[in-house]
Amino acid sequence: MARIAVVGPVHPYRGGIAHFTEMTVDVLQKRGHDVRPISFSRQYPERLFPGKTQYEPKETPPAAVAGAPRMIDSILPWTWIQTAAHVAFLFQYWMPFFAPAYGLMARWLRWQGIPSLALVHNALPHERHLLDARLSRFFLSACRGHVVMSDAVAADVAALCGEHVRIQQIDHPVYERFGDPVDRSDARARLHLPQDAPVLLFFGFIREYKGLHVLLEAMPGIREALPEVKLVVAGEAYEDPERYRSLIRDRGLEETVIWHDGYIPGDDVPAYFGAADLVVQPYVSATQSGVAQIAFHFETPMVVTDVGGLAEVVPHEDAGLVVPPEDPPALAAGVVRFFENGMAPALCAGAQRQKEKHSPDRLGEAVERLAILR
Numbered sequence: 001m002a003r004i005a006v007v008g009p010v011h012p013y014r015g016g017i018a019h020f021t022e023m024t025v026d027v028l029q030k031r032g033h034d035v036r037p038i039s040f041s042r043q044y045p046e047r048l049f050p051g052k053t054q055y056e057p058k059e060t061p062p063a064a065v066a067g068a069p070r071m072i073d074s075i076l077p078w079t080w081i082q083t084a085a086h087v088a089f090l091f092q093y094w095m096p097f098f099a100p101a102y103g104l105m106a107r108w109l110r111w112q113g114i115p116s117l118a119l120v121h122n123a124l125p126h127e128r129h130l131l132d133a134r135l136s137r138f139f140l141s142a143c144r145g146h147v148v149m150s151d152a153v154a155a156d157v158a159a160l161c162g163e164h165v166r167i168q169q170i171d172h173p174v175y176e177r178f179g180d181p182v183d184r185s186d187a188r189a190r191l192h193l194p195q196d197a198p199v200l201l202f203f204g205f206i207r208e209y210k211g212l213h214v215l216l217e218a219m220p221g222i223r224e225a226l227p228e229v230k231l232v233v234a235g236e237a238y239e240d241p242e243r244y245r246s247l248i249r250d251r252g253l254e255e256t257v258i259w260h261d262g263y264i265p266g267d268d269v270p271a272y273f274g275a276a277d278l279v280v281q282p283y284v285s286a287t288q289s290g291v292a293q294i295a296f297h298f299e300t301p302m303v304v305t306d307v308g309g310l311a312e313v314v315p316h317e318d319a320g321l322v323v324p325p326e327d328p329p330a331l332a333a334g335v336v337r338f339f340e341n342g343m344a345p346a347l348c349a350g351a352q353r354q355k356e357k358h359s360p361d362r363l364g365e366a367v368e369r370l371a372i373l374r
Contacts, residue, residue, distance in 0.1 A: 201234065292310065
């Protein structure tokens with residue numbers, strides 16, 4: 001048994017990293033470790049956060065992790081030292097904004113003989129800035145080892161830290177926090193969707209690299225082959241939404257696209273995936289995708305683009321279809337092929353196999369392997 005502090009956002013912070021931190025704590029506790037989650041008193045200054053709020057709705061109950069000390073203020077350095085003096089071990093890392101705090105804490109811990117590990121979601125951000133590589137290197141090079149979830153992230157960590165860096169690579173675990181799959185008819189009734197129409201789902205917050213604009217460019221071709229098709233966009237825009245609304249108007253998609261512009265609370269997630277025939281991830285760039293793991297949990301097949309680790313995660317013609325990025329005709333052809341060729345039964349079965357393969361226990365095993373290294 002090890003005493004492990006997991007550093008990262010948890011409830012009341014929202015989003016995929018908070019959910020992953022909670023999953024990390026849960027899986028390590030189940031494996032018998034003494035786990036202490038440590039969260040942020042301030043994650044982002046409000047002026048820097050691109051969305052409407054950093055927090056879950058007030059009515060959302062805490063998940064598995066409750067009562068985590070909120071000690072780290074991302075812009076007040078003395079809280080970094082106080083936290084490191086408290087104890088730290090496993091850092092959730094996803095953007096260079098946190099590298100100064102994490103890097104100083106990891107070095108302080110190393111001076112005290114306490115090893116730090118990084119669970120690296122992104123070594124470098126999708127939208128690059130001048131100092132990103134230097135900041136990430138400052139933190140990652142201070143860690144004993146790194147857990148990554150795609151070839152792309154492994155390559156970035158090696159490039160930043162050198163070829164002798166210690167890396168454990170796993171598949172991104174499935175998210176089990178959203179409950180069981182729901183009946184499709186009930187899910188569509190809840191979302192006011194037609195029972196017999198083909199339904200596509202684009203899920204998660206919206207930024208340039210996620211390629212919603214590519215999907216909207218593809219929709220006229222999809223609708224030509226599937227006149228009753230509906231596209232549900234479930235997520236808040238982290239940039240000017242007018243760009244997407246203009247695409248919808250200019251292509252006459254007002255009756256085809258249903259946009260729920262806001263954060264989707266956890267209790268509502270099963271309905272969106274239950275209502276969908278197909279999840280579409282038209283990313284322009286990517287490392288890995290938590291959305292894919294939610295889709296696997298609900299056994300929903302996908303069409304994804306061949307960028308980053310997406311093609312690693314979604315086997316072509318097994319759990320989904322892989323198409324070229326930034327190619328609306330190819331994306332449209334993939335979606336139409338899924339419906340016209342009756343691929344749903346085979347790809348749903350493939351998604352179920354991936355669900356069984358991507359057990360959260362792999363995460364616990366990877367942390368343990370790095371923790372015993374000397």
